[in-house]
Amino acid sequence: STRDWSSDVCSSDLPARRPRPVRGFSLVELLVVVAIIGTLVGLLLPAVQAARESARRSSCTNNLRQFGTALLNYESARKGFPPTDARTNASAGWSLHARLLPYAEESTIANRLDLTKTPFTGAYNNQVPDPAFAAAFATPVPMLLCPSDPAPSVNQCNGSSYAGNN
Numbered sequence: 001s002t003r004d005w006s007s008d009v010c011s012s013d014l015p016a017r018r019p020r021p022v023r024g025f026s027l028v029e030l031l032v033v034v035a036i037i038g039t040l041v042g043l044l045l046p047a048v049q050a051a052r053e054s055a056r057r058s059s060c061t062n063n064l065r066q067f068g069t070a071l072l073n074y075e076s077a078r079k080g081f082p083p084t085d086a087r088t089n090a091s092a093g094w095s096l097h098a099r100l101l102p103y104a105e106e107s108t109i110a111n112r113l114d115l116t117k118t119p120f121t122g123a124y125n126n127q128v129p130d131p132a133f134a135a136a137f138a139t140p141v142p143m144l145l146c147p148s149d150p151a152p153s154v155n156q157c158n159g160s161s162y163a164g165n166n
Helices: 027-078 096-104 131-137
Strands: none
Touching: 027 096
16 A cells, blocks of 8 residues: 555645745845934034034133233233333333233243343344244243134244234
């Protein structure tokens, strides 16, 4: 008694094969996620830049406040405001900024300057710094630098970047 098994099994009698669950992401899903992340970064970047500029503006305001405080400290100690460029006395040629250094907590730079000596020699339109003060002149003073200014911290003028200082 041989039995024909082929006649018993019909293709319609077999249970339908379930597709195996696919692990991972399809390329379309991956591209959608990348596009969403790119959009979020695109929206976030201007906000980050605005926050940075706001911090620089706050730092600039603080620098100006320090400058004003140094000016008032000078006036309180000497009973008058500093001369801007008194060419009539022995300390001719020193700027307002140099005179305010000790009152702006920049005494390390101020100690390297001798305000009783002339800082420059030569004609007015062709002045050369005194070599004794060259290191002090090359030192940037953070209070006089605008944080938003891309210019170098030491320039050919007087080393400050706020309007009216150059």
